[in-house]
Amino acid sequence: MTHPVQIPFLNLTSEIERIRPEIDQAIARVLDSGEFIFGPELSAFEAEFAAYNGMLHAIGVSSGLTALKLMLQAYGVGPGDEVIVPANTFIGTWLAVSAVGAVPVPVEPEFDTRNLDINLVPGAITAKTRAILAVHLYGAPCDMDALRHICCVRQIPLLIDAAQSCGAEWRNSRTACLGDAAAFSFYPTKNLGALGDAGAVVTNSAEVAERIRHLRNYGMTNRYRHDCKGENGRLEELHAAVLRVKLRHLETNNRKRSELAAHYLEIFADRVEIGVQRVPSYGRSAWHLFTIAVANRDQVADKLKKSGVGTLIHYPVPPHLSAVYWVEMRKLNVLPVTEKLSDTILSLPLQPLLDETSVRRVANILGEVIR
Numbered sequence: 001m002t003h004p005v006q007i008p009f010l011n012l013t014s015e016i017e018r019i020r021p022e023i024d025q026a027i028a029r030v031l032d033s034g035e036f037i038f039g040p041e042l043s044a045f046e047a048e049f050a051a052y053n054g055m056l057h058a059i060g061v062s063s064g065l066t067a068l069k070l071m072l073q074a075y076g077v078g079p080g081d082e083v084i085v086p087a088n089t090f091i092g093t094w095l096a097v098s099a100v101g102a103v104p105v106p107v108e109p110e111f112d113t114r115n116l117d118i119n120l121v122p123g124a125i126t127a128k129t130r131a132i133l134a135v136h137l138y139g140a141p142c143d144m145d146a147l148r149h150i151c152c153v154r155q156i157p158l159l160i161d162a163a164q165s166c167g168a169e170w171r172n173s174r175t176a177c178l179g180d181a182a183a184f185s186f187y188p189t190k191n192l193g194a195l196g197d198a199g200a201v202v203t204n205s206a207e208v209a210e211r212i213r214h215l216r217n218y219g220m221t222n223r224y225r226h227d228c229k230g231e232n233g234r235l236e237e238l239h240a241a242v243l244r245v246k247l248r249h250l251e252t253n254n255r256k257r258s259e260l261a262a263h264y265l266e267i268f269a270d271r272v273e274i275g276v277q278r279v280p281s282y283g284r285s286a287w288h289l290f291t292i293a294v295a296n297r298d299q300v301a302d303k304l305k306k307s308g309v310g311t312l313i314h315y316p317v318p319p320h321l322s323a324v325y326w327v328e329m330r331k332l333n334v335l336p337v338t339e340k341l342s343d344t345i346l347s348l349p350l351q352p353l354l355d356e357t358s359v360r361r362v363a364n365i366l367g368e369v370i371r
């Protein structure tokens with residue numbers, strides 16, 4: 001019996017193997033230095049990551065969720081406030097808002113871009129709205145011109161959950177630098193992934209940067225002087241050293257993701273039953289994920305698995321239907337676009353070490369499965 005060629009959804013070990021000597025060197029440098037928290041690797045990474053995003057400040061923190069929480073706190077978001085969020089996102093976006101005591105106000109996406117339906121945003125803004133927290137889902141930018149305009153008119157900060165969009169662009173600028181601040185996750189599977197949990201906030205505001213630096217370190221301003229209720233949200237030297245290595249490879253890897261995505265798009269161009277993500281013309285996606293929307297999604301995923309192709313679902317349960325938000329969000333009734341996406345969305349393999357042949361193989365198998 002012949003076994004089908006295996007194309008896993010993601011193979012992180014092989015990704016790391018390709019740059020293993022550089023990673024080993026970075027880890028050895030930290031071990032030799034004897035500095036494990038707040039050392040030269042963190043300062044260097046923060047400077048390099050700020051420059052990469054075209055921002056003045058980057059503050060390394062312990063995870064994407066911490067980055068989101070501290071960013072919201074630094075903008076004064078708290079109990080009694082509302083924050084506009086996409087209805088379809090990883091639940092971490094909403095949880096950050098809840099964690100600071102504010103209420104997430106979900107706005108439906110457009111089905112084809114999977115991102116915030118800009119026409120619905122103004123109607124969701126109330127006197128309590130303290131910020132818009134936009135997500136560039138799967139790496140594809142939201143309409144930043146429209147969001148900037150809305151935030152400017154309403155005089156509220158435009159904050160970005162950039163967990164999935166490291167390297168994404170809008171009109172040839174990094175999307176992160178077009179908001180007031182952006183929060184990143186360096187979870188291992190992300191375009192810029194650490195060897196564990198890590199995150200960062202980038203901003204041009206020295207005041208916000210300073211507040212986040214205090215908040216991530218127990219609210220400490222000077223040694224054992226605490227002026228706010230902070231937390232332990234620090235980014236460790238080992239992670240910073242490895243992230244510096246990976247940052248050097250990010251552009252090459254993002255280019256590769258973009259080439260692979262272009263192959264999928266070309267092959268699926270006349271397959272209307274395969275709903276690919278539309279990227280607005282001024283945007284350049286970081287292609288964190290390549291998603292399609294298909295009928296009978298679970299059966300399609302199952303057949304792909306039997307043919308050796310790994311897939312994942314981002315996300316099968318939208319935040320408002322998850323147990324944690326079910327009661328709070330009951331009054332919303334339904335969010336039909338979000339719910340349709342969660343029923344039909346499927347992520348195909350897309351990682352820099354794949355080649356065109358693998359992508360064509362996945363696309364051919366998918367074509368046969370759907371037929």
Ligand SMILES: Cc1ncc(COP(=O)(O)O)c(C=O)c1O
Nearest residue numbers: 063064065090092093163185187
């Ligand atoms: C959109 C989004 N927001 C927030 C997060 C939370 O990041 P982390 O897992 O690093 O806390 C993630 C990633 O997991 C994400 O994809």
